[in-house]
Amino acid sequence: MPSNLNKLCIHTITTRPWEIEQSSEAFSSSGIGGITVWRQALEGRNIVKTGDRLRNDGLEVVSLCRGGFFPATSASRRKLNIDDNLQALDEAAALGAPLIVLVCGADPDQPLATSRDQIRAGLEAIIPRAEELNIKLAIEPLHPMYAADRACVNTLAQANDLCDELGDGVGIALDVYHVWWDPDLARQIARAGRERLLAFHVCDWLVPTTDLLLDRGMMGDGVIDIPGIRGLVEATGYDGLIEVEIFSANNWWVRDPDEVLRTIVERASTAI
Amino acid sequence: MPSNLNKLCIHTITTRPWEIEQSSEAFSSSGIGGITVWRQALEGRNIVKTGDRLRNDGLEVVSLCRGGFFPATSASRRKLNIDDNLQALDEAAALGAPLIVLVCGADPDQPLATSRDQIRAGLEAIIPRAEELNIKLAIEPLHPMYAADRACVNTLAQANDLCDELGDGVGIALDVYHVWWDPDLARQIARAGRERLLAFHVCDWLVPTTDLLLDRGMMGDGVIDIPGIRGLVEATGYDGLIEVEIFSANNWWVRDPDEVLRTIVERASTAI
Numbered sequence: 001m002p003s004n005l006n007k008l009c010i011h012t013i014t015t016r017p018w019e020i021e022q023s024s025e026a027f028s029s030s031g032i033g034g035i036t037v038w039r040q041a042l043e044g045r046n047i048v049k050t051g052d053r054l055r056n057d058g059l060e061v062v063s064l065c066r067g068g069f070f071p072a073t074s075a076s077r078r079k080l081n082i083d084d085n086l087q088a089l090d091e092a093a094a095l096g097a098p099l100i101v102l103v104c105g106a107d108p109d110q111p112l113a114t115s116r117d118q119i120r121a122g123l124e125a126i127i128p129r130a131e132e133l134n135i136k137l138a139i140e141p142l143h144p145m146y147a148a149d150r151a152c153v154n155t156l157a158q159a160n161d162l163c164d165e166l167g168d169g170v171g172i173a174l175d176v177y178h179v180w181w182d183p184d185l186a187r188q189i190a191r192a193g194r195e196r197l198l199a200f201h202v203c204d205w206l207v208p209t210t211d212l213l214l215d216r217g218m219m220g221d222g223v224i225d226i227p228g229i230r231g232l233v234e235a236t237g238y239d240g241l242i243e244v245e246i247f248s249a250n251n252w253w254v255r256d257p258d259e260v261l262r263t264i265v266e267r268a269s270t271a272i
Numbered sequence: 273m274p275s276n277l278n279k280l281c282i283h284t285i286t287t288r289p290w291e292i293e294q295s296s297e298a299f300s301s302s303g304i305g306g307i308t309v310w311r312q313a314l315e316g317r318n319i320v321k322t323g324d325r326l327r328n329d330g331l332e333v334v335s336l337c338r339g340g341f342f343p344a345t346s347a348s349r350r351k352l353n354i355d356d357n358l359q360a361l362d363e364a365a366a367l368g369a370p371l372i373v374l375v376c377g378a379d380p381d382q383p384l385a386t387s388r389d390q391i392r393a394g395l396e397a398i399i400p401r402a403e404e405l406n407i408k409l410a411i412e413p414l415h416p417m418y419a420a421d422r423a424c425v426n427t428l429a430q431a432n433d434l435c436d437e438l439g440d441g442v443g444i445a446l447d448v449y450h451v452w453w454d455p456d457l458a459r460q461i462a463r464a465g466r467e468r469l470l471a472f473h474v475c476d477w478l479v480p481t482t483d484l485l486l487d488r489g490m491m492g493d494g495v496i497d498i499p500g501i502r503g504l505v506e507a508t509g510y511d512g513l514i515e516v517e518i519f520s521a522n523n524w525w526v527r528d529p530d531e532v533l534r535t536i537v538e539r540a541s542t543a544i
Contacts, residue, residue, distance in 0.1 A: 108479045108495045112453070145417045147453035148479045148495045158455045181384070181419035183430045207380045207420045212481060223380045223420045 008268055009034030009062045009241040011201075012041040015257040020050065024057045026258070030265050034060040034241045037095060039088065047094035055096065062099065062241050063138070063173075063199060064092040068151070069105035070122030071115035078118060081105070085126045092135050099136045099198055101173045106152040115152045120162065127169035138173035138198040139163065145212050155179070156188035163196055174233065175201035175245065177216060180224040186232050194237035202226050202272060203246045214249035218263055220271030230272065242272060280540055281306030281334045281513040283473075284313040287529040292322065296329045298530070302537050306332040306513045309367060311360065319366035327368065334371065334513050335410070335445075335471060336364040340423070341377035342394030343387035350390060353377070357398045364407050371408045371470055373445045378424040387424045392434065399441035410445035410470040411435070417484050427451070428460035435468055446505065447473035447517065449488060452496040458504055466509035474498050474544060475518045486521035490535055492543030502544065514544060 010032055015023050020041040027035055035054055042050060054061050067088040072078045085100075092100050104119045106112075123137065130137050141159040142151035153159055156179050159172050172192050179185055189197070204222030209215050219226055230242065244264050246252055252260050282304055287295050292313040299307055307326055314322060326333050339360040344350045357372075364372050376391045378384075395409065402409050413431040414423035425431055428451050431444050444464050451457055461469070476494030481487050491498055502514065516536050518524055524532050 111497060111500075112495075116455070143416060144453040145415065145481070145484075148477055148481075152453070154453050155455065161455075181416040181424070181426050183388070183427065183433075205420055209417070209420075209484060212417075212484065223384075225383060228383075 005031040005265060005268060006033030007241055008032050008264070009036055009060070009243040010261070010264065011036045011038060011065060011243060011245040013038045013065075014244055014246045014252070014264075015260055016253050018257045020045070021053065024054050024059060026261055028057040028059055030261055032059070032265075034062040034243070036063045036065050036101070036243055036245070037061065037097065038065045039091065042091065042095070047091055051095040051097070060241065061095060061097045062243060063101050064088060064095060064097040064099070065101045066103045067100045067126075067137070068102035071105045071107040071110070071118040071152070073107060073110050078122070082122055082125045085122065086129055089126065089129050089133055089135055093133045097135070099138055100130070101138050101140055101199060103140055103142060104151045104153045106147060106149050108148045112147065112152055119153060120165065123162070123166055123170060127166065131169055136198050137170045139170055140173040140175060141178055143178040155182060155184070156192065157184055160188055160191050160196070163192075171196045171198035173199035173201060175203075176224050176226055176229050177201070177203050177205060180205060180229065185229070189232045189236060192236070197233060197236060197238050198240070199243060200230070200233050200238060200240060201243045201245045203244065211249065214247045216246045216248055218246060218252065219244070219267045226272050277303040277537060277540060278305030279513055280304050280536070281308055281332070281515040282533070282536065283308045283310060283337060283515060283517040285310045285337075286516055286518045286524070286536075287532055288525050290529045292317070293325065294529075296326050296331060298533055300329040300331055302533055304331070304537075306334040306515070308335045308337050308373075308515050308517070309333065309369065310337045311363065314363065314367070319363055323367040323369070332513065333367060333369045334515060335373050336360060336367060336369040336371070337373045338375045339372045339398075339409070340374035343377045343379040343382070343390040343424070345379060345381050350394070354394055354397045357394070358401055361398065361401050361405055361407055365405045369407070371410055372402070373410050373412055373471060375412055375414060376423045376425045378419060378421050380420045384419065384424055391425060392437065395434070395438055395442060399438065403441055408470050409442045411442055412445040412447060413450055415450040427454060427456070428464065429456055432460055432463050432468070443468045443470035445471035445473060447475075448496050448498055448501050449473070449475050449477060452477060452501065457501070461504045461508060464508065469505060469508055469510050470512070471515060472502070472505050472510060472512060473515045473517045475516065483521065486519045488518045488520055490518060490524065491516070491539045498544050
């Protein structure tokens with residue numbers, strides 16, 4: 001379990017439909033240490049002031065979620081995707097977030113290998129600006145069930161290979177939901193190591209899972225050995241926050257977010 | 273594309289709700305070369321006579337589907353699971369099927385590593401009887417989305433590792449649905465090689481996929497590069513049949529099986 005709640009971070013999307021200001025106050029009041037901000041939570045706001053407000057509430061702004069989505073069949077669309085990532089970098093800088101999480105994208109209308117090449121090219125295109133702004137880029141390997149249409153970086157090994165190719169400009173966001181099944185997980189976490197592991201996300205895999213995207217479970221309600229994976233991550237020296245990111249259209253998102261938050265706080269000492 | 277339909281095999285479950293006798297006649301009339309028999313298709317039948325009938329219709333009996341499902345929290349349940357596999361071996365022998373496909377199983381109530389150990393132990397327990405009967409055992413790596421509750425052998429690399437440990441008594445059934453996303457696929461197919469690749473299954477991954485189990489697509493309706501994967505498989509020297517296995521609760525299973533069969537025949541020359 002986390003020695004204290006200030007090592008816990010919650011993604012704004014987890015306590016949907018709260019506005020970011022509500023989330024910030026409530027997280028802070030509960031003793032939560034950090035917040036990861038989804039870009040849509042910033043819509044219509046002054047980003048600099050929003051970042052200041054989060055910090056004034058006592059929260060660490062852990063990351064901006066999400067960049068990525070590089071592949072597309074047309075060059076003009078790929079250019080727009082890169083521009084959107086550059087804009088996300090500016091938003092992260094304004095917010096004061098040191099990290100952007102990248103869901104790398106996929107395009108069902110072209111070969112997997114083409115999409116994977118375009119992800120590498122997209123990353124290469126944004127790394128210089130990220131370095132200029134001193135913002136880290138975290139490749140998030142996504143579960144293989146998203147390979148067709150959300151992200152075709154699908155294993156930690158593949159993310160590690162990408163990092164090997166791209167150098168110090170990129171690291172990895174590890175989410176237990178995407179990697180818990182991987183027989184090669186322990187070895188690849190050790191290979192990633194402290195330098196490369198930039199974020200650690202938790203939720204749970206439900207049995208049965210009724211929707212490929214929006215049926216994530218609360219920690220402790222599913223099958224993932226979260227403490228075990230956390231142990232592997234911390235054995236590398238990782239001392240960053242543990243981020244709770246739950247998409248749950250028919251369960252947690254229809255409950256009162258106060259209950260969601262209360263449950264996360266309880267589970268922090270029993271299931272993480 | 274297959275040079276001719278007699279290299280094509282269809283799983284009985286694909287043309288559900290046809291009875292096996294209907295399937296056999298219809299497959300044969302369409303020029304299909306083989307049939308893979310799901311165990312439930314044999315219920316209430318004389319298995320020896322059913323096998324003879326399939327062969328009399330001109331079909332090759334490619335395999336019996338399925339064994340496996342080894343893991344369980346209790347030793348008595350694991351014993352029952354092994355007994356069921358031994359019975360499946362007897363059924364395969366009676367049917368005249370040279371191969372059993374194994375969906376290895378998983379148990380959400382115990383650690384993944386424990387289930388994986390139990391799979392190895394279960395395989396070790398049935399290999400001697402399979403060798404005695406001269407029936408091959410094909411480990412089918414299942415998509416990682418099934419790791420919690422159906423099978424926790426989830427990559428071809430892991431299946432290859434298992435085969436390395438277990439020796440010549442086991443091989444692999446490769447289904448494009450489970451492995452198409454794998455960045456390590458080409459290398460692992462080459463590693464498996466002709467000796468180990470005992471079966472090759474096709475269907476397609478739909479976008480969107482609306483159900484984790486029963487929303488498989490017809491070849492050509494999804495994103496999988498089936499000819500590409502087939503090329504990798506045949507480059508090993510594989511010259512077995514290509515098996516069509518589609519679970520589709522809301523589409524193909526509610527159509528007339530004649531239409532399903534006709535579509536498979538069409539797609540054989542355009543999408544395989």
